[in-house]
Amino acid sequence: MSAQTMQAQVLHAVGDMRFEAIARPTPGPGEVLVRVVACGVCGSDIPRTFVKGTYHFPTIIGHEFAGQVEEVGEGVEGFRSGDAVAVFPLIWCGRCSACEQGRYAQCLDYDYLGSRSDGAFAEFVVAPARNLLPVPDGVSLDIAAMTEPAAVALHAVRRAGSAVGQTVAIFGAGPIGLMAAQWARIMGAGQVIVFDIVPEKLELARTLGFETAFNNFEVDPVKKLEALTSGEGAEVTVEAAGVPQTFRQAVAATRRAGRMIILGNPASDVILPVPLISQAMRREIDLLGVWNSDYSAAGNDDDWRTVLCAMASGALQLEPLITHRLPLAEAFSGLNMMKEGQTFYAKVLIQPNTQ
Numbered sequence: 001m002s003a004q005t006m007q008a009q010v011l012h013a014v015g016d017m018r019f020e021a022i023a024r025p026t027p028g029p030g031e032v033l034v035r036v037v038a039c040g041v042c043g044s045d046i047p048r049t050f051v052k053g054t055y056h057f058p059t060i061i062g063h064e065f066a067g068q069v070e071e072v073g074e075g076v077e078g079f080r081s082g083d084a085v086a087v088f089p090l091i092w093c094g095r096c097s098a099c100e101q102g103r104y105a106q107c108l109d110y111d112y113l114g115s116r117s118d119g120a121f122a123e124f125v126v127a128p129a130r131n132l133l134p135v136p137d138g139v140s141l142d143i144a145a146m147t148e149p150a151a152v153a154l155h156a157v158r159r160a161g162s163a164v165g166q167t168v169a170i171f172g173a174g175p176i177g178l179m180a181a182q183w184a185r186i187m188g189a190g191q192v193i194v195f196d197i198v199p200e201k202l203e204l205a206r207t208l209g210f211e212t213a214f215n216n217f218e219v220d221p222v223k224k225l226e227a228l229t230s231g232e233g234a235e236v237t238v239e240a241a242g243v244p245q246t247f248r249q250a251v252a253a254t255r256r257a258g259r260m261i262i263l264g265n266p267a268s269d270v271i272l273p274v275p276l277i278s279q280a281m282r283r284e285i286d287l288l289g290v291w292n293s294d295y296s297a298a299g300n301d302d303d304w305r306t307v308l309c310a311m312a313s314g315a316l317q318l319e320p321l322i323t324h325r326l327p328l329a330e331a332f333s334g335l336n337m338m339k340e341g342q343t344f345y346a347k348v349l350i351q352p353n354t355q
Contacts, residue, residue, distance in 0.1 A: 008122035027073035038145035040064035063089035063114030066144035105292035136312035151293035153179035164188035172241030173201035
């Protein structure tokens with residue numbers, strides 16, 4: 001492999017991903033070339049690869065990543081070769097009303113590494129310097145690669161407002177659901193209750209200290225929550241599975257004046273029966289959508305910096321979530337494994353520069 005080329009997993013069409021040598025990108029003014037050390041596979045990468053595709057072909061997917069600075073473009077200050085960095089994958093326009101308010105996730109004309117532009121299923125990726133954050137000492141780049149989903153989970157819990165002393169119910173014990181559960185605990189929830197249908201996921205939840213983890217096939221989540229809350233239900237419910245049934249259960253389990261957080265990407269249409277809608281209206285519950293996370297280019301407190309601090313302090317436990325580490329050459333096999341669902345997995349990491 002020459003200095004002008006790199007290896008990448010390139011998506012040429014739906015279901016057509018090829019491991020090949022392509023031109024290595026060069027950072028332009030204000031940009032940084034990052035050597036990718038680890039890239040997490042997001043649940044959204046599965047339909048992106050096998051069902052709906054990306055915004056154009058060919059594309060390199062992968063947006064949850066961390067690595068080391070390889071080269072900086074003209075005018076870049078504050079970073080040098082070898083620096084460990086996490087990368088915010090949303091590239092905002094800086095011109096729209098949302099950007100003027102610093103609400104980059106609501107940008108009206110954004111780009112995105114891994115879906116609209118080439119991402120991190122590759123040895124190298126170019127990103128704006130303003131999108132990079134230093135990884136604290138003592139935080140491995142495998143863990144730092146989970147900054148993006150951990151920030152989304154934090155944003156979800158923050159959307160609910162204060163959860164101090166309250167009951168928080170998590171529907172879906174995948175990686176982002178278990179990250180949300182940890183954030184609820186860190187932010188002072190009185191009790192955090194987890195529901196899923198996969199025994200291994202529930203066991204992982206218990207490993208992380210969530211003893212009140214229940215199988216939806218064995219208990220009725222709504223009745224279980226009523227039993228654990230003197231018939232009131234949860235102040236905060238987080239739908240993190242993207243399943244119509246758990247969406248309905250989360251609505252039904254939210255107590256009066258409670259908040260339901262829509263975190264999971266829906267796998268299909270969700271139909272709410274009239275009696276359930278009437279309950280939601282009567283209880284005056286809030287349904288709060290979540291997409292992405294808060295990031296500050298000015299260095300202010302945001303979801304990303306909070307995540308990195310929690311990683312450094314050990315408050316956020318992410319290593320137990322990693323079930324698979326795969327070299328770049330095996331990335332497509334890993335995606336197929338996740339699509340088929342025959343093997344238990346939580347967080348799958350692709351390591352492009354592992355020999």
